[in-house]
Amino acid sequence: MSAMPESILRAEDFGRAAQLLEPIAGKLAATEELIRAKLGSDVPFVENAGRYLFEAGGKRLRPAMLLLSARLLERDSDEEVTYAAVVEFIHAATLVHDDIIDHSELRRGRRTVHAVWGSNLTVLLGDWLYTTAMRMALAHDNLAIIDLFCGATLRMTEGELLVLERLGATDLEPAEYFDIIERKTAALFSAACAAPALMLPGRPEAHGQLAAYGRALGLCFQLVDDLLDFTADERELGKPVLSDLREGKLTLPMLLALPRVAAAERAKVGAVLADRDFVRVAPEEILELVAREGTVEETACVARDWADRALEALSSFPDGDAKRALEAAPDFVLRRRS
């Protein structure tokens, strides 16, 4: 995706992504412009922190998916640009509130809004972004789309609450994990992809298919995110490896490994979760454990399975540049380095 900064993609993928996104390049640029315009505020902090946040880059993956879905449905209006900005504002709001919760200092190698301005201003910036997103979404009088985005926002909030309730738990079940990532990540991808179908009357089947596509892509995206925490280079990811475990979170590579290892090894994982740091256990011991059990590869398999399901969901749409780009997206998600 050209919306992804080069550093996130492998060099050989970058040109291809730019080519696939070419048909929506104008709309992506219009989305950036709209985001910038909406950050204008008579409250200085909103303008400063908002620009800091959005200038950090970010992949603009959700707006790109929304715009490609709109193009797949042969929509061409300002409406999809509005909703593309809405989905990025919602995403940004969840990020800034999550950074408060996780006490994150860095995101993509840059200090978080929370680290720069502290949690008080950041709570309010998140509120401002959520409310501005909702207000922007009102512009085109489409209640079904607002409801779709509200529903996705609720699911994300609930997903994050479920994470907090199970923080440090060593007995998280894979079903709980999938419920969490479905809410936390897949719900907004699904809404972004499905929203354009609600701009057209009488396309319920397209809505269902694009929602399923977005959900599968979102699950794939989060699974890859979770396995990169075990495999990625610290400099490339822009945050420390094994940060999930350090924050008290079990993800699939570890969930799959835990029941197979000896009690003494499970206790080591429990110690990291309890300490929220590597004090009694070295990171290498954890990496060695999942390497031995092969569960990073198993997680990659599950991610590939969701990528395949995303493709299946597109099968009945007619061929064209939008379909080709949507079909390529799962592959980029699987291949991203950070």
Added chain:
Amino acid sequence: MSAMPESILRAEDFGRAAQLLEPIAGKLAATEELIRAKLGSDVPFVENAGRYLFEAGGKRLRPAMLLLSARLLERDSDEEVTYAAVVEFIHAATLVHDDIIDHSELRRGRRTVHAVWGSNLTVLLGDWLYTTAMRMALAHDNLAIIDLFCGATLRMTEGELLVLERLGATDLEPAEYFDIIERKTAALFSAACAAPALMLPGRPEAHGQLAAYGRALGLCFQLVDDLLDFTADERELGKPVLSDLREGKLTLPMLLALPRVAAAERAKVGAVLADRDFVRVAPEEILELVAREGTVEETACVARDWADRALEALSSFPDGDAKRALEAAPDFVLRRRS
């Protein structure tokens, strides 16, 4: 207002408030029931913390104002009950996020959600309440009302941001103070009172008058709130007196006094604002300063002026039980003890 717990009103006012609210008693009860029903969630924390929050009581002043305005306009449907719950959810969301920011341990004599569950869960509870409010507001397909509530929510968030940007400042101007309380408090009162006019086609004049009424009542309410911080009994208010100053906030009684006192006294106020506590200065010194300058009484005068403006805004509406209750509201606000 019977929606106000007895402790907040003077004993002699309580019976009269209950009588004035009698015409909307059924709708207030329906609002409570709707609030309770909406707190049902498959995320245990939302249900527990939500019930804790709403069972703490609270005055339900904004829902009462909305329901009285609807009755004034001769509306009688489920719609106004929905919006009454919406306005209380928005209010609750701002309270929980403000408690994080102010590090408040107590509200109305009870531990805050933030004190009980910590700031991480509380950030997400606020997000959940905001989003649920917006989603509830979608139920009746009235985009103008959703926009009204989004606008008020944005103004509240911006008001709170302006407070934070000027925290500890000794040079706050009265104009800035009024801008802040207009956003922080009056905007939601105004939206609550004006919303029912948007349920009716072709009542723009009613909308303007009720918005002006709500705004004036909200300003009066906040002015009284700010002067009670200087005069109220600690036990009655449920939080320490002079808590605004302790949090680094100048309010009108102090704003008016500061330019009139000697530099040494201004320095004392500055010390409290800087220390965020009474370490170098005793609370009695501050209380003595404002008592001598008579600025609590001046603030009460300004509050009475806004109460009068609220009444004026109602003048063209026909007489009836709703109008009588709305006319009485500013007087209750002026007379409340805590």
